[in-house]
Amino acid sequence: MTDPRDHPCMAPGCDQWGGHGFAVGKDRPLIWYCGQHKAIGAARTAPAMVEPMAEGAEPVPPSRGQRRLF
Numbered sequence: 530m531t532d533p534r535d536h537p538c539m540a541p542g543c544d545q546w547g548g549h550g551f552a553v554g555k556d557r558p559l560i561w562y563c564g565q566h567k568a569i570g571a572a573r574t575a576p577a578m579v580e581p582m583a584e585g586a587e588p589v590p591p592s593r594g595q596r597r598l599f
Contacts, residue, residue: 538563539570 538547539560547561551570562570 536561538566540566 536547536550537543538545539562543563543566545563545565547563549562549564549567549570550559551562551574553560553574560570560573
């Protein structure tokens with residue numbers, strides 16, 4: 530049995546220890562990256578970017594029950 534703390538960096542060609550874990554989904558194991566490659570893991574698990582608003586478009590007001598956080 531392998532040690533659960535033994536998780537190498539998943540960047541191709543890297544053999545360092547992966548100290549930064551990122552969740553891909555509830556039913557999938559974490560993906561691990563070293564400090565040098567942790568931006569790769571963050572990019573793989575970041576939410577999809579939202580398209581910018583078209584020029585001149587009006588923002589949609591928040592629906593009832595929602596409020597601004599900032």
